[in-house]
Amino acid sequence: MWKRDEAVRPASGQPAAPQPPPAAPAPAPAASHAKPMESNVNIGKSVVIKGELNGSEDLTIEGQVEGTIQLRDHVLTIGANGKIKAQVFAKAVIVLGEVTGNVTASEKVDIRDNGSVEGDIVAPRVAIAESAHFKGSVDMQRKGAAAAAKPAAAPAPAAQPAAQKVGA
Numbered sequence: 001m002w003k004r005d006e007a008v009r010p011a012s013g014q015p016a017a018p019q020p021p022p023a024a025p026a027p028a029p030a031a032s033h034a035k036p037m038e039s040n041v042n043i044g045k046s047v048v049i050k051g052e053l054n055g056s057e058d059l060t061i062e063g064q065v066e067g068t069i070q071l072r073d074h075v076l077t078i079g080a081n082g083k084i085k086a087q088v089f090a091k092a093v094i095v096l097g098e099v100t101g102n103v104t105a106s107e108k109v110d111i112r113d114n115g116s117v118e119g120d121i122v123a124p125r126v127a128i129a130e131s132a133h134f135k136g137s138v139d140m141q142r143k144g145a146a147a148a149a150k151p152a153a154a155p156a157p158a159a160q161p162a163a164q165k166v167g168a
Contacts, residue, residue, distance in 0.1 A: 045081040053086075062097075072106070080114065093123075095132075102136075 040058045043049070047063035054070045061069075062079035069076060069088045076090040082097030092108045093099075095115035103109055105123040116133040124141070128134050 040077075045079075078115070 040060055041055065043059070043061045043063045043065070045062040049063070049065045049067070051067045052070070053065055053067065055074065056071075058075040058077075059069075059071055060077040060079055061082045061084065063081070064083045064085075066085045067087075069084070069086050069090070071090040073091050075092045075094065076088060077094040078084055078097045078099055080096045082099075084097070084099045084101065086099075086101045088099065088101060088103045088105075090104075091106050093103050093105045093110070095103075095109070095111045095117055096113075098116045100118045102119045103117060103121050103123070105121075107123070108125040108127070109117075109121050109123040110127045111117050111129060111132040111134055113129045113131045115129065118133075118135045120136045120139070121134075122139045122141075126138050126140060
């Protein structure tokens with residue numbers, strides 16, 4: 001207690017004044033750095049966007065978007081009320097609403113219960129819930145595995161004709 005009183009008295013002086021402000025700003029920047037990394041921007045269900053949507057934050061869309069959505073290093077969540085008619089590019093895409101258009105994700109596409117995607121999906125991991133709707137094609141090649149998949153693809157066609165000859 002005595003030390004706190006001392007800190008208060010010199011606060012009006014010069015020696016103790018620098019000590020409390022650095023202690024207070026240190027947590028504040030850490031908190032402000034944590035918010036942009038963890039922040040999630042929401043587009044409400046009454047919002048309609050037509051055109052190109054780019055961002056550098058995680059995004060949840062409950063409204064309507066027509067055009068192109070690019071969040072290449074972030075997560076895009078299409079809420080239950082979201083209606084998207086767009087080409088989508090993101091790190092991960094979670095679909096609870098409706099998407100019409102191609103979806104490309106560098107990590108994962110997750111179509112959850114009652115979610116709907118009509119278009120092609122390109123992602124290394126894809127999850128589709130039982131009650132979800134999907135119409136399109138899925139390409140699950142990984143960036144680094146694309147070169148490895150080509151040599152694996154060559155023996156596979158050779159094996160198929162052999163299997164057809166054996167079965168004939």
